[in-house]
Amino acid sequence: MAEQLNQVFVPRGFNELFNAWTRFPEAVPFAGGTQIIRSQAEAELRLPKIILSLSEVGELRHMSRTEQYLEIGAMVKLRDIIRLGKIVPEALTRAIEGIAGPQLRGLATIGGNICNPGYQLDCAAPLIALDAVYELRSAQNSRWISASRFFSPPGPALKSRELLTRLRIPLDQWDFSAYRKFGNRDSGSEGGVLIFIMKNRKNILTDLRVVFAGECILRDRNAETFLTGKRLPLSFRDAQEFSVRWRQSLQEAGRPSPLIRSEILGRVESLIHNLAD
Template identity: 40%
Template sequence: MLNKLTEVTYAQSIAEVQTTLKNVTGITLAAGCTEIARRQTGRNLHLPSEVLALGRIPELCSISKTERYVEFGAAVTLDAILQLGRKNVPDVLYDAIKGIANPGIRSLATIGGNISAKGQRLSAFAPLLALDARLEIRTPGEASWIPMSRYFSNEGREASREPDFISKIRIPTELWDVSIYQRLGAEGIVTTGTASFAFLAKFQKNILADLRIAFAGKFFFRKKEFENLLIGRSLPLSMRDIMIIKEKAELFFEESYFPPSLERSCIFNLLEEGLKTLT
């Protein structure tokens, strides 16, 4: 049920969204509204006083694919991504989306909404972080592409001089020899213990040519310095190699993000399981 004082406007174009952001302070952008619903505990759905609905904008609901990347409008539903099939979606992202909620929720929830959730990073965040996804960010006056890792911050982004929103997500379509996605926490619901882990590896003969390790929960984590430390190693790894790598990981997996806890143990166990695929 909508608030009696809720005013919902349906945008028909990106230009209309940009104009609204320029002229209406504090308006809430929404598409599937599943994130708004997830945060509420009462029987009725309470929306903000002013909502700009994005689900009718063709550009935000479109999907395109080239030899180098696949690009999703921010209002593309999770179900629409799954319907593309594994051959058109990176395995680590496909596996993450397939495990989200149920078909009914996935038919409403959008890829933009999933990565924009506040307070708790949801399932698609770690895979997209590992895949070096780029975001098209729109302000009232312009559009720009930036790495996803730069748009989001664990400390909270500094207040922008202009309001902005995510209009597209672009994902490289390169192939990976190892692609692992793991979800932590209670199944089917999002709690403070919910988190996701992505591990990608690429080989070239007997050399580890590329490696990506990402984590997302209450915060997100990816250290390219740690990945670069491992790239170029000879394969297969030995169990002694894995133990040494885990010891070195202590220097990168900061305790402020991974305090001594069950979660920290889980992260190192997931790291070890990923590395074991390289033995």
């Protein structure tokens, strides 16, 4: 027989939410619930004993934009982010479109995607590449943290009873975005997403970011800086140097599995050589 649920809290604002969380510190935030129930094959679902539903906290569903950035509440559904259209940077749109099917994206939230314990889900790589920042809130205060510092193995940098409330994504103009997903977690393998974005201003490569996120974050900032400011198309030699640096970074990282590392390297090499003569 399924274990009985003890309690489900459905707070209508932050005060109620943090009051409940202070009284029941073991309560687990519940957004769309899709990751929480993922990979449960039994007929009866196993749910956390005490659930803190985020569904009625209106502040978590806000979206707004200025000239500089797009702000998205943690409870915004993945489907609704895609529906914003061209405002959303292509790297993020493509990563979201690669997550399951439309029905699941209508339940799953961006906050649940970012806060998964253990490993990073598919939105992490584009958010890191785009320099997104996250607002984290507790009963006492709130703080901002960059997407690149948010995940420090073995999990998200959330303190006890801290909630992700919203994220800010800078709205830069990226001239080329590529997305590639590796592995299949539902069949038990390691996996992750690689994002490659670049700016081309009058045939000068003015910015380049290549980020993999999964069990770990892989990024070689020195290799990116090495190519920044170079004329496009790149020389074969510069493209080759970039590949060599990435190969070395992957070797030093020692993660994910050798198979996925070799697939990542293959993809990085092919993307960078496409920018060369």
